[in-house]
Amino acid sequence: MTSEAGHGPAESDASSAHRIRSVLxxxxxxxxxxxTYLCTIGDWLSxxxxxxxxxxxxxxxxxxxxxxxxxxxxxxxxxxxxxxxxGVLADRFDRRKVMVVCxxxxxxLFLSIAIVGSLPWLFAANFLVGCCALMWIPAKDSxxxxxxxxxxxxxxxxxxGLVMTYGIAVVSGAGLFSVISAIGPTLHLSNSGxxxxxxxxxxxxxxxxxxxxxxxxxxxEISGRPTTHRARPVAGGLGLFGMFRDGLRYVAGNTxxxxxxxxxxxxxxxxxxxxxxxxxxxASLLGGDTAFGMLFVAVFxxxxxxxxxxxxxAARLTHNRLFGVAIVAAxxxxxxxxxxxxxxxxxxxxxxxxxxxxxxxxxxxxxxGSQIEDRIRGRMVSLVQVLMxxxxxxxxxxxxxxxxxxxxxTVTVLGHQMRVxxxxxxxxxxxxxxxxxxxxxxxxxxxxxxxxILADLFRALRRRPPRRAGLLVAVExxxxxxxxxxxxxxxxxxxxxxxxxxxxxxxxxxxxxxHSVLAGASLSGARAHALVAAAVRADVVERRVRPALDxxxxxxxxxxxxxxxxxLGALGGxxxxxxxxxxxxxxxxxxPDLTVLLDRDPATLPRSAVGQPGNPTPVExxxxxxxxxxxxxxxxxxxWRVQKILTEVAAANPDxxxxxxxxxxxxEVAERVRAAVYSxxxxxxxxxxxPAEQPVVTVDAP
Numbered sequence: 001m002t003s004e005a006g007h008g009p010a011e012s013d014a015s016s017a018h019r020i021r022s023v024l025x026x027x028x029x030x031x032x033x034x035x036t037y038l039c040t041i042g043d044w045l046s047x048x049x050x051x052x053x054x055x056x057x058x059x060x061x062x063x064x065x066x067x068x069x070x071x072x073x074x075x076x077x078x079x080x081x082x083x084x085x086x087g088v089l090a091d092r093f094d095r096r097k098v099m100v101v102c103x104x105x106x107x108x109l110f111l112s113i114a115i116v117g118s119l120p121w122l123f124a125a126n127f128l129v130g131c132c133a134l135m136w137i138p139a140k141d142s143x144x145x146x147x148x149x150x151x152x153x154x155x156x157x158x159x160x161g162l163v164m165t166y167g168i169a170v171v172s173g174a175g176l177f178s179v180i181s182a183i184g185p186t187l188h189l190s191n192s193g194x195x196x197x198x199x200x201x202x203x204x205x206x207x208x209x210x211x212x213x214x215x216x217x218x219x220x221e222i223s224g225r226p227t228t229h230r231a232r233p234v235a236g237g238l239g240l241f242g243m244f245r246d247g248l249r250y251v252a253g254n255t256x257x258x259x260x261x262x263x264x265x266x267x268x269x270x271x272x273x274x275x276x277x278x279x280x281x282x283a284s285l286l287g288g289d290t291a292f293g294m295l296f297v298a299v300f301x302x303x304x305x306x307x308x309x310x311x312x313x314a315a316r317l318t319h320n321r322l323f324g325v326a327i328v329a330a331x332x333x334x335x336x337x338x339x340x341x342x343x344x345x346x347x348x349x350x351x352x353x354x355x356x357x358x359x360x361x362x363x364x365x366x367x368x369g370s371q372i373e374d375r376i377r378g379r380m381v382s383l384v385q386v387l388m389x390x391x392x393x394x395x396x397x398x399x400x401x402x403x404x405x406x407x408x409x410t411v412t413v414l415g416h417q418m419r420v421x422x423x424x425x426x427x428x429x430x431x432x433x434x435x436x437x438x439x440x441x442x443x444x445x446x447x448x449x450x451x452x453i454l455a456d457l458f459r460a461l462r463r464r465p466p467r468r469a470g471l472l473v474a475v476e477x478x479x480x481x482x483x484x485x486x487x488x489x490x491x492x493x494x495x496x497x498x499x500x501x502x503x504x505x506x507x508x509x510x511x512x513x514x515h516s517v518l519a520g521a522s523l524s525g526a527r528a529h530a531l532v533a534a535a536v537r538a539d540v541v542e543r544r545v546r547p548a549l550d551x552x553x554x555x556x557x558x559x560x561x562x563x564x565x566x567x568l569g570a571l572g573g574x575x576x577x578x579x580x581x582x583x584x585x586x587x588x589x590x591x592p593d594l595t596v597l598l599d600r601d602p603a604t605l606p607r608s609a610v611g612q613p614g615n616p617t618p619v620e621x622x623x624x625x626x627x628x629x630x631x632x633x634x635x636x637x638x639x640w641r642v643q644k645i646l647t648e649v650a651a652a653n654p655d656x657x658x659x660x661x662x663x664x665x666x667x668e669v670a671e672r673v674r675a676a677v678y679s680x681x682x683x684x685x686x687x688x689x690x691p692a693e694q695p696v697v698t699v700d701a702p
Contacts (some may be wrong), residue, residue: 016311019156022652028147028221032140033160035211035219037172039103040165042207043133044173046110047071049200050126056197057119074123078130086135087142087247087382091375095139096215096222102136103212110205114198137385142378143222145369150649151580154369155311158362162307166300176203247379256320256371257380259444260364263327264387266437267360270334272395273430274299274353277403277423284421285343294343295350302351306358313359314366315655323363324442330356331435338427402426470549472590473677474560477598478642479605482662482669486598487558489670490677494554502548504540504557530568530579534586541587560592562649563642570641594680596673597650598662602639 024030050071089098109125109132116122144161145154177200184196215222251257282292306326313322333352340346368380403422475487491503548555561583568579650657658676662669 018652018654019153019311020160022648023148023153023156023160026147026149026153028219029144029157031214031219032144032147032222033164035214036140036161036164037169038207038211038214039136040169041173041176042106042204042211044170045177045200045204045207046126046129047075048174048177049197049204050113050122053113053122053197053201054119056195057117057122071126074126075130075133078127078134084247084379084382084386086138086385087379089135090138090142090378090382091247094223095143095378096219098139099136099222100212100216102132102139103208103215106132106136107205107209107212110201110208114201114205117198134382134385138378138382139222141365141369141381142374145377146374147221150652151370151584153652155314155362155366158365158369159307159311162362162365163304167304247376247383250376250379251383256367256445259320259441260323260367261383261387262444263323263360263438263441264364264384265391266434266441267327267330267357268388268391269395270330270353270430270434271357272392273399273426274334274337274350275392276396276399277426280403280421281337281346281423281427284423285340285346287343291343291346294347298347298351299354302354302356303358305351306355306360307362308358309355310359310362310366314363319363319367319370320445321442323360323367324438324445326356326360326363327438327441328435329438330360331431331433331438334427334431334434336431338424338431399426470551470553470555471594471681472545472549472555472557472560472592473681474562474592474595475556475558475598476560476562476595476646477662478563478566478600478602478639478646480559482598482600483558483563485666486596486662486670486673487556489666490596490673491556493670493674494556494681500553502544502553502555504545504548504555530564530582533564534582537583538586538588541590546588546590557592560595561587562595562597562646566642566645566649567638569645570638592656594677595650595657596677597646597657597659598669598673599647599659600643600662602636602643604663605636605639 024033054071106129109129113122113125116125141161144157145151148154148157180200180203181196184199251261278295279292282288282295285291287294310322317325330353333349333356336349337346337353340349364384368377368384372380403426405422473490475483475490477483477486487503491501494501545555545557565579565583647659650659658680660669660672660676
């Protein structure tokens with residue numbers, strides 16, 4: 001079977017569907033996603049139910065008008081006071097136990113609200129529920145990357161989480177509230193001792209109880225390895241306060257996290273300005289409550305669109321650049337909102353603000369999940385929660401005072417009357433500040449790519465792949481014999497088309513260099529082999545591959561990263577995420593523009609290949625001499641596992657892979673490889689229909 005890497009809308013949709021399916025196929029994540037659904041419904045239900053319950057427990061109109069803001073305030077206040085503690089707990093203790101305890105407390109608190117029936121206790125319990133949520137969220141979010149198979153799945157997982165939190169769960173929670181409220185009078189619940197609001201509060205508590213049971217009994221993977229179940233290792237034996245200080249020092253000393261914090265600070269301040277001026281801004285458009293509702297919808301439509309678009313944008317820009325660009329775009333869009341002369345212009349620009357914010361928020365979470373180490377991740381997640389709640393709250397509260405400093409004027413722009421009040425300069429200033437903060441954040445995050453960011457952005461907007469003077473094509477597969485033969489044949493064919501090609505073999509195959517290091521240092525075991533092979537690979541990439549790419553050459557490299565990782569993953573005993581981090585570090589995150597995966601039935605392998613599962617590659621499992629791989633895995637079974645891992649990787653990234661049926665004669669397979677890569681490479685490197693006749697010169701990496 002041969003598949004081609006696509007670049008059109010249909011292929012992009014297929015790629016998104018593949019990514020989502022591959023993440024949801026992971027059972028622990030799927031169950032955690034379901035738990036998120038239950039708890040988020042509980043969050044939205046609590047907002048609606050408690051607001052109604054406050055109104056029921058008060059008699060004066062003024063007190064009832066305070067119901068909604070009072071409930072929101074008591075839920076936001078814990079985030080401003082105690083969110084850092086949640087991050088420390090997530091990094092110090094078993095995250096599964098933290099989640100279970102928090103859910104049980106939330107269940108008990110909601111049940112107590114229905115039983116006590118007191119307004120002071122309602123606000124006190126709601127405050128404590130907010131405290132539990134601020135300890136539950138860092139534990140949940142920081143555990144997600146550990147449930148995934150590969151680091152490149154973090155973005156899709158975050159996307160699914162945000163869709164659940166701000167999409168599916170919102171609709172479900174509002175719908176459930178409406179259904180219960182509608183059938184309540186029919187069932188005479190309003191006249192019962194509990195009342196509709198109390199019944200909803202009890203249902204809310206049962207949702208959290210269900211979440212606690214599922215997390216405790218069905219998702220043991222959240223705890224991590226058995227050796228880390230009781231407590232996570234803490235450097236220097238730090239206590240809770242020491243861990244908090246350690247987290248602050250990490251932010252201050254890490255340019256990536258410092259830039260992320262600066263960028264999110266600006267973004268959340270701008271968001272608070274929008275929230276604080278929304279109703280007055282709608283009035284300035286002479287639209288009243290109708291305009292306010294339409295603007296509210298436009299923000300959330302833009303937010304959802306941005307979250308959906310972020311993974312596609314990340315395929316063309318690095319996450320660091322995408323984050324900075326999104327913050328700047330949000331600021332510039334906010335400037336356009338301030339200058340909008342009428343409602344329809346305002347709706348478009350507000351949607352652009354929402355889309356940019358969606359991209360920035362999802363990208364920021366992805367950076368934390370994929371580039372921040374596990375020991376500190378919980379504290380970084382909680383820091384984002386603190387920033388989001390504190391800055392949005394402070395900005396929202398300060399904005400009305402700033403708006404009141406400007407007198408109202410009515411002007412005519414393009415035949416339309418526009419009321420210019422304090423909302424315009426406030427939004428204009430917030431937009432300029434956000435754009436400047438985005439630039440500062442980008443510079444802090446240390447993206448040292450040679451291509452200017454504007455050229456990189458324009459290329460991405462034109463939907464072109466990342467620019468590099470040359471092109472890197474990897475040939476991956478189970479056995480060295482297959483990848484070596486097909487890499488050489490592919491290089492010869494491309495040279496026949498007049499292309500300058502560097503054929504760089506797998507560095508791990510340079511036995512003289514590897515074995516001299518291993519033997520000289522008396523090293524043995526899979527970890528030592530992986531480290532030495534990574535060192536040799538780093539040397540080849542730095543000395544040969546990158547200079548060739550910068551010079552505009554076409555580089556063919558067999559068994560670049562995927563095959564060694566698949567062999568180690570099939571062997572087991574080594575953490576796949578650690579191996580991927582090692583490979584990224586060794587190669588400087590250099591990824592192939594195209595990967596050819598040779599899909600061969602292990603049952604057709606020669607007996608000699610099955611008898612030596614490691615081949616000459618030291619990072620693959622050594623043969624114990626009795627036809628068994630270390631760890632007791634049969635060699636044929638090992639090859640099946642390797643092939644399964646490779647095909648799963650390719651299925652999750654169809655835009656970057658072509659899968660070629662490798663069963664059959666060598667020349668037949670070579671024909672399939674040429675057919676598969678031709679349509680992909682023709683437009684990018686200008687392949688002609690018939691290759692030019694010229695001598696073949698093989699240039700192998702040492």
